[in-house]
Amino acid sequence: MITAGIDIGTGSTKGVLLEDNEKIIARAIKPTKGSPGKMATEIFNELLETSKLDKGEVDYIASTGYGRYMMEERQIQISDLTTTGRGAKFIYRDKNPSLILDIGTQSSRAIRVDERGKIIQFKMNERCAAGSGRFIERCSRYLVVPMEKISETAMKSTDPQKISSVCAVLSETEIINHVSQGIPVEDILMGVFMSIADRAGTLLKRVKLDAPVFLAGGLVHMPAMKKALDEVLDQEVISVPEAHFSAAIGAARLGYQRLQKIKK
């Protein structure tokens, strides 16, 4: 049986095709631009192309992410917290994770899951976005360091300078101050990662930080993010690139679950 999970996020849209709840036979990712609904369809078509499957051969489509209601082809929509928990549980299945940290474009979430990946508790960042990926994008623009280089640059830091402001935009004033005091760009950037890690730490403590932390979401690629988290959380956080697809995989797996139920 083939189920599709499409995660329509604010930054990018991700999709997977899952065969019999276990095997990922196709995946796709693109930045979300324009209409989220159309984006979802595009990703879905790309999945069909890669897997050489016909639309009719996909048994169930589950959408997730902020645009989950906008995908017309969906059979069900599920919140991205639920799917991230399930997906991460599957991706890291041999390590039996219970704490998942999802740092996305607009918000960060700490999720506590049970044995099956079911959410026991979760916490999202409060209304200001200073703890999210978007903040890094702004810093990249302001400090004139391209996004691809941002992690690499930050890793060169020897004396990170934390940002204390709670507002993403007003943090820029602080960054300007750092810049004008002649603090090197790498130290400011690493400080930015450290500040995000600090906020993530607070979220994790809210759901109780008593186990290894597994990363999901867009920032899993960045070594600087991992390094900052390792330091702030005082443990080695676990991250694999595939975790970027946590929500999509989780959606596909929950889709499979629904399908089983319907068939009964």
Add this chain to the structure above:
Amino acid sequence: MENIVAVKEEDLQYAGAARKMQRQLVRDFYRQDVTKPVVYLFVGGNPAELLRALGFQVYMPEITALTMAIRHQSLQYILKAESIGYGLDVCGYVKTDIGLTHLSGGETDMGKIPRPDLLVCNYSGCSVYAKWWEALAEFYKVPLIMLDIPYHRFNDPQKEDLEYIIGQLREMVEKIEKLFDLTFDMNRLKDVLAYSRKAEDGWGRSFEMAKHVPSPIDAYFESIFYMFPINALRGTKEAAEFYDLLNRELDERVKHGIGPVENEEFRTVIEGVPPYPGYRSFWNMFKKWNAVSVAATYPKVGGMFDIPELRHDPAKPWESIARYSIFSYCNLSWDFRRETIKRYLEDFKADALVIHGIKSCRSFTAGQGDLRDYVINELGYPALYVESDHQDPRYWAEAQILNRVDAFFEALRMKR
């Protein structure tokens, strides 16, 4: 104008004497051994005299919290409290105290903060007090006594309000006698009250001194240091002696025309709780413009001791404690607060009002914008409003505050 003798401040006999003694009192306080039962009280309108007379060691978590903030140590405790569920918008005092005492065992680099044996909630001017003590009572499983102080709304507190407070004070004493197997001794209370009175008279006099031009004291930035004895040690001999020393130092400064800045140019009244995490920087913003605060409301959070009728009185023990408790600054109606600020602006020959609003304390802050409007449009004084927090350094945006303070004094100078 006094005859000015050219003397350098450091040559004076009492130069820095009060500040030195205050530092010593703080050190001694946090290093003292715990030999008696410990009671936690709030600063505003508390019955410390009664508890001292009953034989308690008195602690005020607000003072510990601000001491941590001024030493740049508050954030770690705030984060600890947030990690057990206290929200971003909860009062920083509450979070620092819970993070420090309940969650970290009270260990600080100044000494250990003991856990309480008794909590007395002197509910005067701050509704968070009740929430805070309810939580501590659950964390520590110790008795909690509510002492409900009615809000000040009338020109004189009415008989019924005083009776209500006095009735509760007597009930409190009886309850403590039973709980801790103690005996209340009126003579002891009167001795404690006499020390309080002496300290309050001295503290009150130091406020008056700022009427001199130039003012010998910064009635905000300096007085905040000098608040420690009146708030933490009121009713002790040390506190009474401290204000004697302070006044000697101030008399000497007046004699030689010495003030906290070299060349007093602006006299301000300051309203609001200070930004402890950025205290020094904030002070420097004023110093560089030769601005001295000549009166301030924050030093009166422990009591309006600039008004002689509101000081403790061994001749009227119950009544003076009750009357005092209604008039802690945060328990005052906006009518009274506006009048007080008007009085300060006029009596102390001030040029302007500076308001510092904080996120944590809505009791102090909610309505300060209305006050600003009143001062500018009804009294005709310039007023500046800046905002941050008294505990949480995440709200201290130095560049922005500096910008506002500089622009304010630039404008005052241009008008001259």
Add this chain to the structure above:
Amino acid sequence: MTSATSSDLIPLLTNLQEITYDIDFEQVHKWKREHPGKKAIATFPVYVPHELIYAYGHLPVNIYGGGEEISISHADAILGSFICSISKSTTELLLSHQPFRDAFDGFVFPFICDVARNLSGIFGRRISQPVYMLHLAQNVQSEHSIPYLKNEFMRMVSTLFPDEQLDLEKLRDAISKYNENRALYKKIYELRSETPWKVPLDDLYMTIRVGSNLDVVKHNELLKSKLSEYEKNERPKKDAIRVVVTGNFCEQPPLDIIRLIEQVGCYVIDDDFMIGRRFYQTPVSEEGDPIEALARHYLHEGAKTATRFHEGEKGEVILERVKNANAEGVIFLTAKFCEPALDDLVLQQQALQENGIPSVHIEFEERGSGYENIRLSLETFVESLLFD
């Protein structure tokens, strides 16, 4: 006071939402036209003894800010940045909305929190009508609290109505009418607990809230009519989870959020929306000194909400509510910057966690930035209970 006839109810039934959220207070203006010489008194949440005001023949009205109906343009400057929406929008109504100022002949702000208390001083400076800050007694154990509170209640009415005398018989009558009001709420909530699908949450909410604008007699009529409507309701039963919603509500969540809770698949069995109008579960004594009865009831029978001092039972209170509602989880829905609610939340969530009861915490504002994050949290919460 004229008693309402059934035909009077028709506009209420057809325009429920409009009347509930009317910041022009047309119902109040109408009442005043019908009762020349009588006054309308605005009372801020959570609790003010309306019976006393009603006993003088005047109309007590609960005010709940301007919600989404008014944009904040003046109030930010007066109050500062870190202040809850209801305080800001109430101040905005005062400063920029004439029908609001004209509707009321006096204002009462009870000491439920520092901001509400301070509002009394801001209002007092800007209007000529009497403004009273009601200091509700917090010491439930002291024998001095009842005499103090009796005196405090009388100070309130003598500030509002300096030249009028209180008739104790009329006060007893008022207590009886408000007791009926409370009994009707209780019945509706019992019906909701047994058959939640019959009582739509948003309709129930507005039915209670609209009483803020009405004479209690008329509101009792409305409640009776609604009760029989709900009893006959044949809505299908949904596969939804039973929850308790708590927020120590002074500031009311936007109607869209209330609807959202039901939309994502919850039956709200117990809530404390409009807690001020449902402050007592038991009737106030109609015997003896009625002023004392009100004072005693406040001290010993009042709702255990965060804006009152009540020691050592926060966890028990919420556990009891969950048990009585036979609920699967708790939604904490608190107003941004509401310190009392944020403080109590910690102890309550701890108690739930220790007892294995799932809960979720959501913050709201009157004029939020869309409800996407709130929807996300609610859906996740429901999914965590629904999916295997």
Add this chain to the structure above:
Amino acid sequence: MQEKYVAGVDVGSTTAKAIILDMDRNIVGKSLQNVSPKVAEDAETAFLKACQDAGIDREKVVLITGTGYGRLKVRFGQLIVTEISCHAKGAQFIFPKTRLTLDIGGQDTKAIRLGENGEIIDFSMNDKCSAGTGRFLDVCADALGFSVSDLGPISEKSRRPVKITSTCTVFAETEVSNQLARGRKPEDIVNGLHYSIAERSISLMRRVGIVDEITFTGGVSRNTGMVRALEDKLGRKINVSPLSQWFGAIGAALFALEELEKGSDPKFMPMEVKQ
């Protein structure tokens, strides 16, 4: 008499502006320079470009005032004045009857009340939150895929402005995306943003008192949609000038000039300069 000039250099969070004045208060040179992490260099570049624009040697400029957030980076200058004083002064120089100025800047929005002689009576700035600042527009323009300079013309097409309620600049981006997804027209969203900022700006102006004449300064004042929204909400005309971005720098240069005329020690010299 020797040929002499003064300069004002306004170093903001995104751009640095410089103005050269001659002794008769004529603007003889101006420049605009993007700000990079090398703020001090950018400030100097802005100054040199202005000299070039005026066709003079930098040595002819005898007194320079730095202003703006990066004012301390104007190390080649002698005076430092906050942009609040400078904006007000610049606005009153161009529109002498100005009694109230509104400056919507990158991170700050400020309303300044002025007396007849240019003295600042009162000022007010946005609080700890960036909602209602110029950055709010930048972010939303980005989300819509427009450049900031397009916003004015686009909003003119709007018939039914969308109500934007978000108070957070970063979350406003989501709101904009959601509105787009719901099929609202871009012009209506842009117009809604303008009204939302106008509302917040007017709230700030109220704190100091709304009095005639009002001059709208800063980069955002070139946005015709923003001007229209403000005028609509205020119910009166406001002054705008093609020079509005330079008001801070003009004011700064005027302060320098006045100091020269006084021949006295620089009075507006905060302590940082001495450090």
